[in-house]
Amino acid sequence: MSEYPLRDGMRRAPSTPGPHAGYMPGFGNDFETEALDGALPQGMNSPQKCNYGLYGEQLSGTAFTAHIPERTWCYRIRPSVKHSARYSRIDLPLWRSAPDIHADVTSLGQYRWDPIEAGAQDLTWLTGMRTMTTAGDVNTQVGMASHVYLVTQSMVDEYFYSADSELLVVPQQGRLRFYTELGVLDVAPQEIAIIPRGLVYRVEVLAGPCRGFVCENYGQKFELPARGPIGANAMANPRDFKASVAAFEDREVASTLTIKWCGQFHETKINQSPLDVVAWHGNYAPYKYDLRTYCPVGAILFDHPDPSIFTVLSAPSGQEGTANIDFVLFRDRWMVAEDTFRPPWYHKNIMSELMGNIYGQYDAKPNGFVPGGMSLHNMMLPHGPDQVAFDKASNANLGPEKLENTMSFMFETRFPQHLTKFAAETAPLQDDYIDCWDSIEKKFDGTAGVK
Secondary structure, three states: OOOOOOOOOEEEOOOOOOOOOOEEEOOOOOEEEEOOOOOOOOOOOOOOOOHHHOEEEEEEOOOOOOOOOOEEEEEEOOOHHHHOOOOEEEOOOOOOOOOOOOOOOOOOOEEEEOOOOOOOOOOOOOOOEEEEEEEEEOOOOEEEEEEEEEEOOOOOOEEEEEOOOEEEEEEEEEEEEEEEOOEEEEEOOOEEEEEOOOOOEEEEEEEEEEEEEEEEEOOOOOEOOOOHHHOOOOEOOHHHEEEEOOEEEOOOOOEEEEEEEOOEEEEEEEOOOOOOEEEEEEOOOOEEEEHHHOEOOOOOOOOOOOHHHHEEEEEEEEEOOEEEEEEEEEEEEEEOOOOOOOOOOOEOOOOEEEEEEEEEOEOOEOOOOOOOOEEEEOOOOOEOOOHHHHHHHHHOOOOOEEEEEEEEEEEEEOOOOEEOHHHHHHOOEOOOHHHHHOOOOOOOOOOOOOO
């Protein structure tokens, strides 16, 4: 179980001791879990009367006719319609959705930001979300948005769900707890959490202030990438993902539920906690994953493979081989390629790359890309190592070298990423980032011959 006690009044399913205490291992599994013995029907989904006076309800994450439908059957104290009353519009002006394009904001360029600080403000998961880029269209459910979250205060009797998107949460500082309808996830730096579309939750601060990154996925759900010739092992192994066990609250208290729908925010007032699922079974669930269990693969003789070999999760686009979003991890690893320029080579490509630094130093940018910072290299814009990284890699003694004290990631999408007003005007933009390539020299000598 977690080292932090659960909120008073919450009951959670028992779990086996060991490394998975409080969770169920596996990705895409069909799980079943109950917080009260006998609460989960056996052999059928919708009995005439559920035990304990519970209501049966299905949460569907895909169309009913999907090739692999994703759905979870919930057995709850009240059906969700009792957690939904009249709605009123509210404004969360710094949480933006695509398309969010401004004529006076130039997204064509190479950009980098210093870490965003929370300051002295009291910020919850909702009020502390800061959108940096948007891509695609939330209304047609394609594309994504990237955010930085700043959280200093727990949500108290406040709940939220997004009808727009699945959220991939990448903590960089502090510890958060996600109380969801389907159980509890505790996440810290070097871990990620995946919160499905439509799932109700609230967020509490375990150790703050908290800062991290969010990829808001409007499209098809994240899945493990196709491995091709890599085969069945390495990269992100399914057994290292952990789904929450059933946990529920039976609390009669005035509460607020906020919903994000088509980029707009609405709230409704209810008289109880909506986290009242006593038992559930299915394959549509929240997960956490420890990035330190990611097993990287790479070149063991010469050359530098494409960064797609570092993909942790991929959200398909419908076009084979081209992702709506790839979540890519650059962690510590051995470099052994002979006669090879080992850092990422200079390139421009069809994908738009937003990077964030969780901790340490990124090998292609040893200066200026600091933990908590982020960068954007949009589609078909050239980028690559700065002069310092190029000179070091070009002249290095190419013995086996272990990259250590490093963990960065990339949200990569096939769509151009547009800067929000906040990213362009308020966030701590490094105005001199584009200058990091100024000192690159012409080395061409047509008389030097071939080495």
